[in-house]
Amino acid sequence: MKLIINLIISVFFTLVIAGNALCESGQDIIQVPAFGTSQIQKTDTMTARSEAVKKALSKSVETALFQMIPHENLASDFKNIESILTGDPAAYVRDYKVIGENTVGKEYRVIVNSNIIKAKLSAATQASGMESADSFPKVLILFSEKLNPADQASSWWAGNGAGSSVCEPEAAASLISKKLKASDHSQPALDETGKSVVISPSPTNEEALKLARAYKADMVIIGQISVSEPANSVSGGLKSFPAKVEARIINVADGTEIASASETASALNADRIAGSKQAAIQATKQTTAKLATAASAALKKTPQTAPAAAASATGLKTIPVSINGQDILGKMIPIRTAMTSIKGMKEVKTLEMNYSNAKLQASYDGDAATLSNELALKNFENFKMEISSSPESGIVINIPDQKIQ
Template sequence: MRTIPGCKTLLILALIILPVCSSVRAQPGGGEITVFAIGSSRIRGGDMAAGREEAINAGLIMAVSRALGDAIPIESLVGHFKVVNETLLNRTDRFVRDYKVLTESVTKDTYRLIVQATVSVDQLKDAAKAAGLRLGEIPYPRVLLCVAEKNLNDLAPQYWWSRRPVSDVHISSSVLSRIFSDSNFVMVQPDGAGVTADYASELSAAEAMDLGRRFDAEVVVAGSALVEHANTPLQPSAQAYRGTIRTIAYRTADGKALAKVEKSATTEAGQGIADGGELLRRAAALAGEELSSKVASAWSRQAALGTGIEIRVQGVGGNIASLVKFRGALSGTSGVDNLQLRELASDTAVMTATYQGSARTLADAAQMLNFDNFRINVVQVEDAVIVLQLLSR
């Protein structure tokens, strides 16, 4: 085995995302892995030694990038790639304990080789967390569907937040719900009886945010689904039909539009239909696939950057030891960074943290923490504020 030469900066995001040129083998200790990676370089001025050294460096960066890809969500790597490149990939000597060249070959002016590197995963994770990268999976948000539907024989749009009785059959929302659920989103099942505001079928961003907060959703998909005649100027009397769905996904916390999708499905001219159900299904299926993908991408990008959240803990009077235990456990929760105690009053502690997720997700994670002599109760969750209560067992 050899010591590690100094590494040059190489931008290899593609190697992180597509680690097809390396393989990983876990070491018995669990804190290290053995990675096999290909390194390549161009030979300049006939300098074979320099070309070989550069190929080794490229192989070691490839090995570390593969270990990073296994340890950290790709969304976090993409969102912080400048930091990843400068603090991790440019310092592979901190994480590669040793290596050896298994084989090498020269073709014209290209030097290629295969290196076997032992990478310290523990040190890599510690450095990644110190650099602000999130470890672990980013949780998917809770989604509320607010899509008003008007089928061919409906006199008016049908929607669950209406005060009027509505049909139980809502084809487009059923299709969207299935697609989002299959994509690991958590679907909110609304109760129209809980709506007191008299909102129309087409919701504004503010109205969508209000419904999202009422039903504890983090994302609201608002829109409309419609079946209508689609006669063309060339065949004005031909019976053609079009099913169209228009959707926009809002983040409940601030009303930001995460994604917007419009899709249609049509029948051939002269092809009659009994109702527009099949057109609604086809249009909703097209919209659902694209919309769920866009929402997931937008949510992950935002989550990777982190959100500042204030955490207020009540009931700490006479329970400082329990507060210390809770703070330690919360700081070790996946996605929590820079947890700071800002204020300590007689019965309330105020902390702040950066979290790769929503306030609701963090509150749920806090409530699930297990302690011997106390438990955590969630009192209230707002956009960026969590109120918790420390209760003795």
């Protein structure tokens, strides 16, 4: 039995630490498995178990937050994320189940499957001023697709409203990266009088705007995706399938065209269906990314940032700090806390952040080597760090993967 439990914990630990947790998102609940540990003081295993469960619940909320917040927002939203995670993360957990537990030496380990209340967590992010995808401007995507030259172009709106397309999920992902959100069209479109809105397979701007207003979208993308006959076969029977996407994005409020784009891509495959899809998806991603960039710039210009050398005017040194490792979001809180507690530290800014890398900027009354030495003296529970420094690159912190013994 002990061997089986060890195996369960090893498998789930690998999934969670790698950032590939088996999470199932519903409309109201996000289900997240998470790993938690705690040191056993003397023989008090019950307290250690309770602390391990508490840490696993906090980890579950952290993972749910990471799903809800676009990665490029993590740096700007980190202070608000920190306030949620250092508050009462368990308040966002509807219920949980311990699905595996064990002791290794003086450490108690648990795997907990938590049901996170999505609406409550979303409300907390909005109350703290964080941007979630739900608050992003909505973009209705109208891509007609012709993945086989012999077929007619298909469109999800042909007939009336609800439907899906091959390339739309990738286009939607490109929008999210620019703080835009694909408009939901899972229900038939109705105008203000309750009548169905039907547009042609190749809509004009006026038709597209009418449909976009019915879906309460802020912008609409109109485009055509086509895949041509493949060139002659290459080695192994592979064929090169060429795809082309032409599209434009329009502001619904005033009907003006924000930008247009045209991209091509190709994919090598022996199978026509698979090759056509691969090429079409790649060209769609490239085109949507260009349109989204233009739309994002039109909505809000990027504010000018102060030069990094500004701190030097006060006699402080600006030291770049890079943190690398799997699953670093939760580890950022103790690292930043430790840095800000160091004598001579004026400020620590989070410039960039994703699941495996973060770039910080420290305003410090000293050099990188001194700061590195001070940080190395700090004690971090549950994880280890490898710290190096140089005048050129600043401080580099590597957090090695944790291993099950």
